[in-house]
Amino acid sequence: xxxxxxxxxxxxxxxxxxxxxxxxxxxxxxxxxxxxxxxxxxxxxxxxxxxxxxxxxxxxxxxxxxxxxxxxxxxxxxxxxxxxxxxxxxxxxxxxxxxxxxxxxxxxxxxxxxxxxxxxxxxxxxxxxxxxxxxxxxxxxxxxxxxxxxxxxxxxxxxxxxxxxxxxxxxxxxxxxxxxxxxxxxxxxxxxxxxxxxxxxxxxxxxxxxxxxxxxxxxxxxxxxxxxxxxxxxxxxxxxxxxxxxxxxxxxxxxxxxxxxxxxxxxxxxxxxxxxxxxxxxxxxxxxxxxxxxxxxxxxxxxxxxxxxxxxxxxxxxxx
Amino acid sequence: xxxxxxxxxxxxxxxxxxxxxxxxxxxxxxxxxxxxxxxxxxxxxxxxxxxxxxxxxxxxxxxxxxxxxxxxxxxxxxxxxxxxxxxxxxxxxxxxxxxxxxxxxxxxxxxxxxxxxxxxxxxxxxxxxxxxxxxxxxxxxxxxxxxxxxxxxxxxxxxxxxxxxxxxxxxxxxxxxxxxxxxxxxxxxxxxxxxxxxxxxxxxxxxxxxxxxxxxxxxxxxxxxxxxxxxxxxxxxxxxxxxxxxxxxxxxxxxxxxxxxxxxxxxxxxxxxxxxxxxxxxxxxxxxxxxxxxxxxxxxxxxxxxxxxxxxxxxxxxxx
DNA sequence: CTGAAAGCGCTAACAC
DNA sequence: GTGTTAGCGCTTTCAG
Numbered sequence: 289x290x291x292x293x294x295x296x297x298x299x300x301x302x303x304x305x306x307x308x309x310x311x312x313x314x315x316x317x318x319x320x321x322x323x324x325x326x327x328x329x330x331x332x333x334x335x336x337x338x339x340x341x342x343x344x345x346x347x348x349x350x351x352x353x354x355x356x357x358x359x360x361x362x363x364x365x366x367x368x369x370x371x372x373x374x375x376x377x378x379x380x381x382x383x384x385x386x387x388x389x390x391x392x393x394x395x396x397x398x399x400x401x402x403x404x405x406x407x408x409x410x411x412x413x414x415x416x417x418x419x420x421x422x423x424x425x426x427x428x429x430x431x432x433x434x435x436x437x438x439x440x441x442x443x444x445x446x447x448x449x450x451x452x453x454x455x456x457x458x459x460x461x462x463x464x465x466x467x468x469x470x471x472x473x474x475x476x477x478x479x480x481x482x483x484x485x486x487x488x489x490x491x492x493x494x495x496x497x498x499x500x501x502x503x504x505x506x507x508x509x510x511x512x513x514x515x516x517x518x519x520x521x522x523x524x525x526x527x528x529x530x531x532x533x534x535x536x537x538x539x540x541x542x543x544x545x546x547x548x549x550x551x552x553x554x555x556x557x558x559x560x561x562x563x564x565x566x567x568x569x570x571x572x573x574x575x576x577x578x579x580x581x582x583x584x585x586x587x588x589x590x591x592x593x594x595x596x597x598x599x600x601x602x603x604x605x606x607x608x
Numbered sequence: 609x610x611x612x613x614x615x616x617x618x619x620x621x622x623x624x625x626x627x628x629x630x631x632x633x634x635x636x637x638x639x640x641x642x643x644x645x646x647x648x649x650x651x652x653x654x655x656x657x658x659x660x661x662x663x664x665x666x667x668x669x670x671x672x673x674x675x676x677x678x679x680x681x682x683x684x685x686x687x688x689x690x691x692x693x694x695x696x697x698x699x700x701x702x703x704x705x706x707x708x709x710x711x712x713x714x715x716x717x718x719x720x721x722x723x724x725x726x727x728x729x730x731x732x733x734x735x736x737x738x739x740x741x742x743x744x745x746x747x748x749x750x751x752x753x754x755x756x757x758x759x760x761x762x763x764x765x766x767x768x769x770x771x772x773x774x775x776x777x778x779x780x781x782x783x784x785x786x787x788x789x790x791x792x793x794x795x796x797x798x799x800x801x802x803x804x805x806x807x808x809x810x811x812x813x814x815x816x817x818x819x820x821x822x823x824x825x826x827x828x829x830x831x832x833x834x835x836x837x838x839x840x841x842x843x844x845x846x847x848x849x850x851x852x853x854x855x856x857x858x859x860x861x862x863x864x865x866x867x868x869x870x871x872x873x874x875x876x877x878x879x880x881x882x883x884x885x886x887x888x889x890x891x892x893x894x895x896x897x898x899x900x901x902x903x904x905x906x907x908x909x910x911x912x913x914x915x916x917x918x919x920x921x922x923x924x925x926x927x928x
Numbered sequence: 929c930t931g932a933a934a935g936c937g938c939t940a941a942c943a944c
Numbered sequence: 945g946t947g948t949t950a951g952c953g954c955t956t957t958c959a960g
Contacts, residue, residue: 617931622930622931623930623931623932624931624932625930625931625932626929626930626931629929629930634929635929636929636930637929637930640929640930659936661936662935662936662937662938663935663936664936665936
């Protein structure tokens with residue numbers, strides 16, 4: 289049986305309440321403090337958050353729900369969130385929805401059953417209907433998706449604008465057969481990037497729906513898709529890739545095919561870190577503000593728990 | 609206030625115990641079953657796992673502790689674990705240690721305070737001393753590291769053997785200036801791979817410590833390190849890369865430098881998936897049995913919770 | 929098959 | 945500053 293506050297009381301000869309008070313930062317006599325500390329170390333006491341949470345109605349835990357654990361972009365954001373949250377005394381529970389609405393619901397229930405104080409969600413679908421219905425009373429921050437719910441906070445990036453910028457770069461380089469490689473799943477983020485791409489090309493009369501290719505949003509997906517694209521459209525001279533992993537897959541394919549990027553073909557893709565030194569020369573990359581997304585998500589959810597109103601933040605991705 | 613079992617009792621006119629029984633799969637009169645279901649949906653009842661866990665001493669949750677959330681290998685394993693665990697009625701809480709022993713300890717405490725029924729850990733350091741001391745009473749499975757603890761289960765891969773195999777392939781291809789690119793942090797897995805590499809080369813009299821390069825275990829790390837290697841040792845004709853992300857970084861660098869893999873230089877690296885179609889031709893890759901690792905970890909931890917003894921599993925990585 | 933009552937470990941009043 | 949007590953929501957005897 290685990291060691292409880294009662295054991296500490298017995299060990300020290302003090303009452304439960306005193307121990308509890310000390311554990312919560314209330315001052316106690318200094319010699320009692322010493323006794324308590326000793327007992328804690330001797331017995332290896334670890335506070336039972338279940339009992340504590342049951343009483344206080346707080347778990348000091350934030351639930352995080354992302355589509356896939358193996359998506360670097362998502363997990364990088366989660367890492368940043370955790371970094372900030374730990375300084376504020378919160379821990380995290382991470383769940384994945386596997387791009388499946390019912391799993392997402394199930395995960396939400398799981399998180400709520402764990403009494404999370406707040407939720408940070410990167411939803412499967414673009415509307416957030418399904419979310420809000422489950423988590424009525426739990427503060428929620430939605431990242432990278434615009435939902436219809438207005439008791440949730442939102443953190444968005446200027447996907448459409450930066451995509452337009454990306455395609456313009458390719459045009460400026462003299463490219464005019466510009467393809468799009470994006471993910472199959474029709475989600476908000478990909479959609480916005482697609483619209484940005486499309487809008488610029490339509491303005492120039494260069495848009496061709498046949499040059500829009502979808503694949504699975506991983507390295508393999510990018511690899512396969514770019515090969516297919518170049519087989520079916522060898523005239524392609526510029527490619528905009530909307531997902532990081534797919535972008536990597538594309539570059540690997542280029543390498544294997546012996547195509548020198550910046551000569552036959554120009555690329556614009558997504559990069560994960562501000563500090564990345566790769567992709568300098570011949571490639572343009574969109575730098576996602578992952579750190580800012582994570583920081584904002586963490587700070588906003590804590591603010592909401594402390595009673596503040598939901599708010600929305602628009603973050604700038606940069607291209608260079 | 610959240611809706612409780614009491615509210616269900618009031619709504620249905622039944623007693624708490626009956627509701628609880630139904631929720632736990634005990635048969636109740638079919639018309640009561642209907643009433644309860646209706647009340648659950650109407651009120652949006654979600655069971656409070658804190659209260660339940662406090663009573664039953666079970667949280668139906670496994671704590672998972674990995675060095676970094678943004679490492680694809682780790683998160684892929686976590687995904688597999690989650691997949692299996694959910695079929696057995698367990699959820700997961702994921703923490704990261706950020707390669708820091710004290711954070712690892714802190715995370716363990718966090719997980720234990722959440723009353724996890726078991727722990728699956730990919731430890732920071734190679735000895736597991738620090739682990740067992742914290743989690744004395746919690747079943748634990750350690751993955752990819754051999755620790756001295758024998759009340760923990762272990763899941764290992766044949767790192768050394770497969771590394772030997774990898775280097776032999778390079779030698780068979782006629783390479784004899786074979787470099788190693790590995791990560792800085794001296795962890796068990798890298799160590800084993802290093803020993804495998806070294807042993808084969810020493811046997812042939814080809815070992816040269818100056819051709820062993822360390823870098824950060826991410827894409828940037830691989831990119832930077834291989835460039836440095838080739839600058840300082842332009843005679844290199846074969847490279848063994850011990851980490852997936854670094855391997856990707858290497859290939860990206862090759863691409864940028866216009867070096868065709870399989871001609872000037874041969875590579876052997878780590879790949880993440882069994883099904884990957886990349887890296888076919890000129891590259892050899894070690895396929896890590898990530899799915900098996902995850903499945904085994906999940907099954908073993910549940911078995912331990914059910915009272916079985918710890919056990920160790922050795923899994924085969926394959927090269928092709 | 930169902931209801932009443934006790935108690936899991938902790939905190940929050942409240943007396944001392 | 946410290947001890948006593950009640951109760952968070954649930955499960956679990958034990959009667960009925």
